[in-house]
Amino acid sequence: MGFFSHRSRRRPDRSKFAVDGTISLWLLSLLCLTASFKCQAAEEQVSEHQVKAAFLLNFTKFVEWPEAAFGDGHSPISICVLGEDPFGSALDQIVEGEVVEGRRVVVRRIKEPPLAKQCQVLFVSPVIKDVSQILTSLGPGVLTVGEGSDNFLREGGVISFVIENRHVRFDINQGAAETEGLKLSSRLLRVARSVEK
Amino acid sequence: MRQPKTLQLVPITLATSICSYRGLRPEVCLLSLLLATPLLKGDTPQGDSSQTGPSVLKKLSLEELSQIEVTTPSKEPQEAFRSPVAIFVITGEEIRRSGATCIPEALRLAPGVEVARIDANKWSIGIRGFGTRLSRSVLVLIDGRTVYTTLYDGTYWEVQDTVMDDIDRIEVIRGPGGTIWGPNAVNGVINIITKNAKDTQGMLVSAGGGNEEQGFVNLRYGGSQGQNLNYRVYLKAFTRSPEDHSDNRNFDDWRAGQIGFRIDWKRDNKEAFTIQGDMYDEEAGESVDAVSYTPPYSQIIDGNALLSGGNITSRWSKMLHEGNDIQIQAYYDRTNRHEPNFGEIRDTFDVDFLQRVRWAARQRVSWGLGARLSHGNELPVVSGLTFTPAQTTDQLFTAFLQDDIGLIDNRLALTLGTKFLRTNFTGLELEPSARLLWTPTAKQTLWAAYTHAVRTQSDVEEDFDLSGYIATTRSGIPYFAQFIANPHFAPEQLNGYELGYRRLIGKRVYADVATFYNHYHDLFSEDIIGAPFLDDDPPPTHILLPAQFRNGLLGYTKGGEIAAEWGPANFCRLRGSYSYLHMNLGKSPNSGDVGTAPGIVGSSPQHQAMMQAAFDLAKVLQLDLDYRYVSALPGQLVPAYSTGDARLAYRVNRQFEVSFVGRNLLQPSHPEYGGDPGPLVGIKRSAYVQVTWMK
Numbered sequence: 001m002g003f004f005s006h007r008s009r010r011r012p013d014r015s016k017f018a019v020d021g022t023i024s025l026w027l028l029s030l031l032c033l034t035a036s037f038k039c040q041a042a043e044e045q046v047s048e049h050q051v052k053a054a055f056l057l058n059f060t061k062f063v064e065w066p067e068a069a070f071g072d073g074h075s076p077i078s079i080c081v082l083g084e085d086p087f088g089s090a091l092d093q094i095v096e097g098e099v100v101e102g103r104r105v106v107v108r109r110i111k112e113p114p115l116a117k118q119c120q121v122l123f124v125s126p127v128i129k130d131v132s133q134i135l136t137s138l139g140p141g142v143l144t145v146g147e148g149s150d151n152f153l154r155e156g157g158v159i160s161f162v163i164e165n166r167h168v169r170f171d172i173n174q175g176a177a178e179t180e181g182l183k184l185s186s187r188l189l190r191v192a193r194s195v196e197k
Numbered sequence: 198m199r200q201p202k203t204l205q206l207v208p209i210t211l212a213t214s215i216c217s218y219r220g221l222r223p224e225v226c227l228l229s230l231l232l233a234t235p236l237l238k239g240d241t242p243q244g245d246s247s248q249t250g251p252s253v254l255k256k257l258s259l260e261e262l263s264q265i266e267v268t269t270p271s272k273e274p275q276e277a278f279r280s281p282v283a284i285f286v287i288t289g290e291e292i293r294r295s296g297a298t299c300i301p302e303a304l305r306l307a308p309g310v311e312v313a314r315i316d317a318n319k320w321s322i323g324i325r326g327f328g329t330r331l332s333r334s335v336l337v338l339i340d341g342r343t344v345y346t347t348l349y350d351g352t353y354w355e356v357q358d359t360v361m362d363d364i365d366r367i368e369v370i371r372g373p374g375g376t377i378w379g380p381n382a383v384n385g386v387i388n389i390i391t392k393n394a395k396d397t398q399g400m401l402v403s404a405g406g407g408n409e410e411q412g413f414v415n416l417r418y419g420g421s422q423g424q425n426l427n428y429r430v431y432l433k434a435f436t437r438s439p440e441d442h443s444d445n446r447n448f449d450d451w452r453a454g455q456i457g458f459r460i461d462w463k464r465d466n467k468e469a470f471t472i473q474g475d476m477y478d479e480e481a482g483e484s485v486d487a488v489s490y491t492p493p494y495s496q497i498i499d500g501n502a503l504l505s506g507g508n509i510t511s512r513w514s515k516m517l518h519e520g521n522d523i524q525i526q527a528y529y530d531r532t533n534r535h536e537p538n539f540g541e542i543r544d545t546f547d548v549d550f551l552q553r554v555r556w557a558a559r560q561r562v563s564w565g566l567g568a569r570l571s572h573g574n575e576l577p578v579v580s581g582l583t584f585t586p587a588q589t590t591d592q593l594f595t596a597f598l599q600d601d602i603g604l605i606d607n608r609l610a611l612t613l614g615t616k617f618l619r620t621n622f623t624g625l626e627l628e629p630s631a632r633l634l635w636t637p638t639a640k641q642t643l644w645a646a647y648t649h650a651v652r653t654q655s656d657v658e659e660d661f662d663l664s665g666y667i668a669t670t671r672s673g674i675p676y677f678a679q680f681i682a683n684p685h686f687a688p689e690q691l692n693g694y695e696l697g698y699r700r701l702i703g704k705r706v707y708a709d710v711a712t713f714y715n716h717y718h719d720l721f722s723e724d725i726i727g728a729p730f731l732d733d734d735p736p737p738t739h740i741l742l743p744a745q746f747r748n749g750l751l752g753y754t755k756g757g758e759i760a761a762e763w764g765p766a767n768f769c770r771l772r773g774s775y776s777y778l779h780m781n782l783g784k785s786p787n788s789g790d791v792g793t794a795p796g797i798v799g800s801s802p803q804h805q806a807m808m809q810a811a812f813d814l815a816k817v818l819q820l821d822l823d824y825r826y827v828s829a830l831p832g833q834l835v836p837a838y839s840t841g842d843a844r845l846a847y848r849v850n851r852q853f854e855v856s857f858v859g860r861n862l863l864q865p866s867h868p869e870y871g872g873d874p875g876p877l878v879g880i881k882r883s884a885y886v887q888v889t890w891m892k
Contacts, residue, residue: 046254051265054254058262084639093251127639129603129610132520133558154519164396169263191259196465 051168052147052161053091056121059143059159060100064183069141071117076104078118082134083125085109113137121145124157131155140181153196158182162193169193281612281632281644283309283371283697283711285760289364289392294811294821296844296858298361298410298435298885300389301354305825306809307369308774309711309758310385311801313830313870316449316878317409317440318355318481321870324371324385325713326754326780326801330872334383334652334689336374340391340473341549342510342528347571347591348541349657350381355481356504356532357389358455360415360431362401362889365392371758372713373693375628375650376614379567379595383650383691384715391473394419394427394461400892407858407885411436428460439482441866441879446484448499449878453479467516474509484873487538488581488664490739494675495666497874498537506532520555540576545569559603563614567595573656580735581664585682589656592621610634622654623688640701648695651688658686658721658746670740674731678742680723687748692716705764712757720782722749724789749788750797754780768813776805799832800870817848833871840867854889 060077077100081087091107098105114122116139124131126148132155135144146152147161153173158180160171172192177184189195254262277284285307297303301320305312311328313321322332331351337344339359345352367389374382398419406412413435421427434454439447457475480501487496510528517523530545551565571591575584599614615629630648637643663680670676697711724747732741756778763771780798784790809823826839840863846856859882861867866879 046265050251050254051262053251054257054262055259057255058257058259062259090251094255098255125639127636130558132555151520154516156519167263167265188259191263194465196467 047090048163048168049086049088050090050094053087053094055161055168055170056091056123056145057094057098057105059145059188060105060121062185062188063143064185065120065143066141066181069117069120069139069181070103074103075117076106077101077120078106078108079121079123080108080110080114080119081123081125082110082113083128086125114142117141124152131157138180140179142180143182144176144180159192164193172196278699278701279634279636279642281610281634281646281697282374283695283713283758285309285369285371285709287367287369289362289366292361292364292367294819294844294846295809295823296821296842296856296860298413300357300359300364300367302860303361303364303367304369304387305807307367308760308805308807309371309776310369310387311805311827313827313835314440314880315870315872316483317437318449318451319483319872320354321800321872322352322354323801324369324387325715325756326778327384327797328801328870330870334381335385335387336378336382337387337389339389340510341512341526342508342530343547343569344530345381346532346543347545347593347655348543348573348575350652350655353504353534355451356477356479356506358433358453358477359389359391359457359475360401360417360433362403362415363391363397363417363429363431365390365396371711372646372695373630373648373650373691373715375648376597376599376616376630379597379616380593380618380620380626380628380651380653380688383652383689391459394429394459395421397429398427401889402891403887403889405885405887407883409438409440409860409881409883410885411438425464426460426462428458430456430458432456441881443876443879446499446875448482448484449873450482451479453477453481468514470511470513472509472511474507476505476507478505480504483536484875485536485538486874487579488666488677489579490581490664490675490677490735490737492675494669494677500537502537503535504533506530520561521553523550523552525550535576536578538579539582540578542574542576543571545571556600561601563597563599563601565595565597567593569593575656581666581677583662584656584660585662586660589660590621591656593653594619608636618651618653620653622659622686626651626653626688642697642699644695644697646693646695648691648693650691650693652691653688654686659684661746664741667742674738674740676729676740676742678744680744680746681726683745683747686746687719689721689748690717690719706761707763708759708761710757710759712755714753714755716753717782718751718785719748720750720752721793722747722784722788722790723793724749725791726789747788747790749784749790750782750794751785752780752782752794754778770811772807772809772811774805774807778803796832800830802828802830802837804828819846820844827869830870833877835868835870835877838867838869839863852890852892856887856889857884858887859884 056079079095095105095107113134119142121143123145131152135156144157145159146157152160153171156176158173158176162169162171170192172189172195174195174197277286287303287306291306292303295303295306301312301322304310304322309325311323313328315321315330319330321328321330322335324335327334331349333351337352339357344357367387370386372385374386378386397417398421401417404414415433417429417431419429437451439449455475455477459473461471463469480503483502484497484499487498508528508530512524512526514522514524527548532543534541547569549565549567553561553563556562573589575587577583577587595616595618597614597616599612602611604611612632615627618626628650630646632646633644635643660682661680662682664677667676667678693713693715695711695713699709701707724745726745727743729740729742732739758774758776760774778801780801782794782798784794806826812820814820821844822841824841827837829835829837840861842860843862844856844858846854848854861880861882866881868877868879871877
């Protein structure tokens with residue numbers, strides 16, 4: 001019966017291998033350690049969220065908000081991050097000093113869904129659940145941005161980031177934008193990976 | 198006697214289904230993400246000091262931003278991180294950098310998986326114990342198609358193949374997944390997912406060779422028709438030399454060829470349709486014990502298994518409206534297997550349906566239905582290995598229902614569900630589970646689960662008559678032990694308890710710990726059921742010791758896995774894992790089992806450790822090193838071993854890459870598992886060169 005190969009075997013042992021592999025293990029870690037000291041010299045690569053931060057700023061230039069979205073003519077354009085902030089300092093550095101259509105652009109990190117006119121761009125961290133509830137509770141004039149899942153658009157979000165072949169792309173739900181009273185420029189629609197009506 | 202292979206069937210239940218744990222889109226299935234890598238890389242904003250820092254990025258246009266290559270290979274890292282299951286995702290990139298030329302070798306990258314190469318074309322693969330050549334109780338799927346045979350509830354690894362570059366990822370779930378995945382997802386699930394055709398556009402040609410991989414070639418062409426329709430076709434072939442045989446019976450040479458295609462169509466991200474298929478033909482050398490009631494009674498035959506087959510799968514998914522989507526999948530699979538002592542032709546048809554609905558504010562309900570028919574024709578080759586009846590049609594009908602409930606804010610979630618299944622061998626069986634997920638912060642996840650899973654019986658337990666030659670008596674009458682078909686074999690049962698924790702420490706260290714206690718009963722045993730008697734059917738007269746496959750074993754396994762990843766620098770990544778397993782199996786008081794339990798316990802390693810390092814030495818130069826340790830397998834007489842692999846790849850230009858791969862480098866050869874008649878087969882040190890051209 002050797003049908004099932006876990007059957008015990010009765011055969012002489014021939015242990016002729018052996019080499020002490022732990023040496024290579026230490027070698028590996030050593031290599032990496034020394035490498036880390038030199039790492040600053042290596043070429044920097046761009047992280048996904050740096051690019052996403054730059055996109056967020058760019059979006060403000062290609063979206064037309066209804067008047068009702070702002071407190072007054074001088075109110076800034078607020079990019080709000082709801083939930084865990086994946087951008088670190090990158091978003092602040094990118095937005096710093098930017099003025100779009102005569103309005104300053106600022107970053108806010110919030111823990112609760114925003115009040116009316118508080119945010120013009122709302123980035124919803126993927127940690128947030130009950131997204132559809134939050135999205136429906138928002139006043140008009142909020143450009144909602146999510147990442148990582150088709151569901152965000154299905155639940156009424158306007159823009160959703162996706163990673164495709166190591167590039168950051170985004171999908172647009174144009175119906176949701178209209179509901180929000182936002183006008184998206186044709187250039188934004190063209191760059192989008194896909195546009196749902 | 199050795200066995201067959203081929204087939205596939207099993208319930209699949211849609212690869213997607215596990216998505217419902219956290220609501221991913223079905224066509225993509227499963228946590229698409231990489232457990233380990235992603236968080237590290239995606240969440241590491243750099244300072245503004247470099248050429249590509251924020252000050253530069255902010256000046257780029259929309260179009261330019263779309264062109265930047267970013268460091269995260271993963272799609273949605275959060276999903277795996279926040280799943281209440283012990284999942285590990287092997288990415289396509291990791292597979293490529295490992296130099297693995299086939300799927301079983303790639304599985305070494307996942308913690309808690311026991312991969313042991315028996316010879317050039319056979320593996321023993323287990324998850325959390327129970328490693329055997331047949332990989333029973335581990336459900337394996339390729340793009341939603343169950344590649345697992347109802348003949349014996351296991352997988353023939355040597356016929357599961359595709360172009361390695363086309364694999365998007367392999368999701369390995371340790372622990373029972375029966376609620377979603379169905380029967381036989383007892384110890385784990387291995388879900389192999391190939392890339393969408395839109396991600397394999399253009400031409401790819403790779404070829405190479407070395408001492409073991411004597412020659413291989415892969416050709417793939419991807420094209421598109423308009424924006425929404427993409428396709429690819431491929432061809433691959435290889436020839437592989439035998440491993441190290443101390444008796445020079447180099448029977449395990451291996452030659453194979455495979456072709457296939459995939460077409461993906463989508464509309465508005467709301468509707469998608471995929472159709473794909475493969476055909477293969479191979480000769481895999483093997484050594485088998487052919488037993489017959491006529492002299493010479495038992496004969497070791499070195500010959501070729503002639504293996505061929507084909508499959509076609511189609512899948513349609515549609516979002517009916519927000520928070521409500523459905524998927525339907527159907528496939529047909531054919532396998533032909535002709536071995537020196539056994540033959541089988543099997544046709545399998547499978548249909549699955551899945552729907553996911555958001556219900557009330559905090560609930561997501563998934564449900565599904567599945568049906569499968571698998572017709573097997575067992576060809577008698579030797580009289581010591583037959584099936585009664587020789588032709589059967591196995592049936593499987595499943596339904597599942599699962600509810601994902603948000604309990605407190607976004608922090609606590611409960612998933613409850615059960616599978617209902619019925620086969621031609623069983624009445625109604627339930628596979629319920631409860632999973633609790635707590636995410637105190639975005640960087641920590643704690644989860645716990647209880648699952649009940651079953652392995653339903655297969656043709657082997659119910660219809661199989663298998664004889665083993667013992668001796669010839671002085672009067673010249675041959676003496677055999679015979680396993681007699683057992684129509685009363687019951688499903689094997691598992692109650693699994695799991696606890697897991699994941700944490701991102703700082704920006705660069707990620708750790709995942711999973712522990713388990715699995716209690717089994719009604720496990721497969723090999724029982725002596727009576728005294729020897731004289732039998733003359735079939736002639737000539739012989740003595741038979743009657744035996745039977747029964748459900749005589751029970752016991753538990755416990756253990757855990759720790760996996761960690763550390764990215765000390767952008768160009769360097771270290772990964773490590775350690776897996777511990779303790780198995781305690783024995784026979785129940787009324788069982789007549791003779792020594793099966795120690796064989797099972799002694800065939801899975803108690804300790805496994807692995808360490809990998811990946812370096813991007815320059816933009817065009819990659820170096821990967823890996824080291825692994827596997828403790829002894831007393832049941833196979835295999836001592837502990839450690840060995841390592843290395844790969845150096847040089848990208849000559851945009852289209853052209855050369856890589857050098859060495860595997861099992863630390864000794865001339867080492868055995869990893871028994872299983873073939875004769876002395877243990879040593880797995881050789883090997884090397885190959887590969888050139889890849891893509892356009």
